[in-house]
Amino acid sequence: MSGGDKLEFEIRPNPAPVSAADRAALLANPGFGRVFTDHMAIIRYADGKGWYDARVEARGPIPMDPASAVLHYAQEIFEGMKAYRTVDGGVTMFRPYANAARFNTSATRMAMPTLPEQAFVDSLLRLIEIDREWIPEGEDGSLYLRPFMFASEVFLGVRPANEYLYVVIASPVGAYFSGGVKPVTVWVSPDYTRAAPGGTGAAKCGGNYAASLAAQAEAAEHGCEQVVFLDAVQRRYVDELGGMNVFFVYDDGSVVTPPLTGTILPGITRESVLTLASAAGHSVQERPVSFDEWQADANSGRLREVFACGTAAVVTPIGRVRYPEGEFTMGGGEPGPITMALRQQLVDLQRGNAPDPHNWVHRVL
Structure with missing residues (x-):
């Protein structure tokens, strides 16, 4: 046809x-x-x-x-x-x-x-x-x-x-994570990477997820719900989680997410969050975020909130980060106001409980 x-x-x-x-x-x-x-x-x-x-x-x-x-x-x-x-x-x-x-x-x-x-x-x-x-x-x-x-x-x-x-x-x-909406703990993988430049990272194929399973099991062993992958070239910059994109919210209200360079899945929830955050008046940036920057800004208080997003998890706050040498928290480990506001906006849109200026909602019945 x-x-x-x-x-x-x-x-x-x-x-x-x-x-x-x-x-x-x-x-x-x-x-x-x-x-x-x-x-x-x-x-x-x-x-x-x-x-x-x-x-x-x-x-x-x-x-x-x-x-x-x-x-x-x-x-x-x-x-x-x-x-x-x-x-x-x-x-x-x-x-x-x-x-x-x-x-x-x-x-x-x-x-x-x-x-x-x-x-x-x-x-x-x-x-x-x-x-x-x-x-x-x-x-x-x-x-x-x-x-x-x-x-x-x-x-x-x-x-x-x-x-x-x-x-x-x-x-x-029901809910993707048991226990409802509460901050999750993530593990930064020191050894595994999800995708390399020129590979299939931007495609939603089963092989990408199979390659993440050993790292996800490692995360579980460290008491974490999800794994965070760093880039495959320098092992410095945050790519995404095992099955979700990641966002960072700073003390000036700016919202940042890693850019789409071919190694990250272009999430539809990710794109929607960028649009909603911009419409709410936040400065929105797509730029590389290194793990060192993540840790330093969390410890200084400049980084206030971090969240993951995807179809299954919607918007899920990240409260704690673990890695081989230690751990740190964001926002006292509690859900942040911007994270939860964006989540509510998205849920209200999806369920037809809010105006839909972007024509995202498709009425089925």
Whole structure:
């Protein structure tokens, strides 16, 4: 299909959906990424044929040949986004076309076919429509959407595959970090790096996250919820966390985040926070921040707040930093006012509780 064509999705309802009573029990405490809805969306791709066979069907195992290319050469990308309940009983998504554009940027970097943005968004809409009862109530509840694509061609050889499968699954979720919004402790990895210049750091591919797992386990061993990666060249400058972008708030109200140089994922929440902070009158900067600067400014009191942001965690304050030689805190280890104000602005927008001057909110139902 061409970039402007629209795919029609065949709807095949699950013949044995979870009962309303069992669904309610699951939604009472869904955690994060452990409970899944009744359906999934699928689109297939083949060279010379394009995108075809779009459908929504019962969620279930995906048959896979042992020689499927993704298992050997890791051609795989994904996105993460959410659907939210609104106070009037409707459903919204936040900036789905931005996710569609980033998905295609990732696809290009990984030598995969791009998916027309409207087909990407339509796949989400069709899945939300049929599984809307799975969206939890409450401020922290949402339906996490996971679109992904992988090389499904059966062959062994180092080249881009000729066949791909695009799938969307959905998971009702609560808060990303247990215990609600409270400052987290992060570990600055002395040995591991996330991405190098010229690599896949700006693509949302599974390999980046696999490479972070050893460092994340090291963070957990030191009593930390997340790992912070420094740049791969000088091992001096802050890149991002294992799954989130990072922001620094100074005593003059300025808001700073590391620049996008190809090693950092261009977070949609990150971009939204930059826009909201600027609109609120803060001086906003994208510049390198060294770990030494982070520590010195925290100790002097010049650095008042630090927070992480991403689709799953929204905006999460960082209260304490640990590294092999010691630790330090920001703002007395308490959530900062600017951090929490930006978080509330973002949540209110996502759930349709505030004016949307940027046209970020996409009404689904």
